[in-house]
Amino acid sequence: MAQTGVLVIGELADGQLSLTSKEVLAAGKPIAEQLGQPMAVALLGADVGGAAGEAFACGADVAYTATDPLLAENQADLFLSALDALCREADPEVLLMGRTAIGREVAPRLAARLGVGLAQDCLEVSVAPGSTELRANRPVYGGNAMATVSCTSSPQFATVRPKAYEPPVPDPSRTGEIKPVQVALDASMAKSRVVSVVREEAEGIKLEDARIVVAGGRGLGGPEPFEDLEDLAKVLGAGIGASRAAVDSGWVPASWQIGLTGKTITPDLYITVAISGASQHIAGCSGAKVIVAINKDAEANIFKEARYGVVGDWKKVLTAFTETVRELVKS
């Protein structure tokens, strides 16, 4: 019998527990309760004390920690070596991680190291009453179908798509136990090395955090119309994104891409212009509260996802829309 119900692999952002890690704790809590066992968090970094407190407030009972200055940079090879040790120590029934930039690389490699299966990029993870079997729902075929999978090996391992769960409301009065684990790391274990970093994000509001997002697709026909979209974004204080077709055409940087292989956004309002709404695009924006579509094709799939739509040529619709929005926002 495993001694930990659920182990959540935590990630740090500027010394704090990342938002996605909190979401994963929210996903893990009902599972741990169902299993009648504690929920633990694995924390790796140069200093993880603050994050442990946050994890306890978000429902964790135990924190397995590895502290080493070498873990400050989230270097995957080092992270994995430490994580492997923490997992074996915690011995969980269920292992969960966010499918983040780090999770995308670390989780599959950890699964191979532990010799277990991994359910990737899940929207829902649960354990049926009276069972210990993890059921995970994951979109496949670019979101055209949904697969329910279970694991035949232990620990049962899944990654959770960011924003699939709401983070818990923290309870600062909750406490937990910190269990430091000794990990023997040395710098030579890091095989890959980052030489330089080049920033390419759109200026202004971060796409993932924006309350309103506007995005354009192939139907815009070139890079210039994105200036019109930027105008609208400015008026609304919105973030700006694009479909993969617009990125592949070289009109905007890759960091603007929304979708399965781009960013996942969950704004209150998402305004799409000349985007057809392919399932792989929807995969990144289905969490938006309200989708608005401007598209000349009434049959476009985006209208199946949208709450409000205008069928028409964006060249005519967008200018009038932006001008009216400008007046309304002022008043």
Next chain:
Amino acid sequence: MPLNIVVLAKQVIDPEIPMSAFQVDRDNRRIVTPANIPPVVNGFDENAVEASLQIKDSQEASVTVLSMGTGFSMDAMKKPLAMGADELVLIRDDAFVNTVDSAVTTRMLVAALNKLGGFDLLIAGRQASDWDNAQVPLGIAELMGASCVTLGKKVEVGDGKVVVERIVPEGYEVVEAPLPAVVTVSNELGQPRYPTLRGIMAATRKQATVWSADDLGVSPSEMTPLLNLVDLFVPSTVKECDFIEGDNEEEAGRNLALKLREAKLI
């Protein structure tokens, strides 16, 4: 010694098919192969082929394309050869008909890679557009002790190491890793080259090497899946779209803004 590059490529249902052609056979937990729509090489794997050929353009290198599956279409699978790859190795076994398990695929490919004598550089697409698992190349890196770099948009080799421009949420970073290395690539690498007429002719003459699970000496226990597919279905999304109209498109645009204001969204 020329640089030994292996590219992983998977045959998939064309992901650009209209949604109406996409069907799930829920009883048998499988996707119905659409009739009359030819399969294709997974798009990100074509990016991987392109990455390998860019290296081959600038230094002595051999490119072997390795694939595992069933029901191979030679029109699809020979495209990497037509683009300029040297060899094609197919692992074909009916035992894989319903294999959706990355762990089994990883083990089979490791056995095949060992039989091929290993690699200096293994390049693969970031994920396959059918099961979107994004696991196999990373598992191979672990099992074979190779260094690993994900999400490349540019891949270069020199001095016994690979240098990759790697996509991160903020932009990209330049990463170095020693060979042997596994690198996954993404569409940001750019449009893969089109096969030339000469390439197509050369590909026609080339024979694929075909191995079965038996040929690889993989034991049945290693072929036991680590995941079970319990259910497969089309998620239902019934949303009602409110179409905003006007006497002309400009007015529809104005009315849309008014509607969003009324709904307190702006």
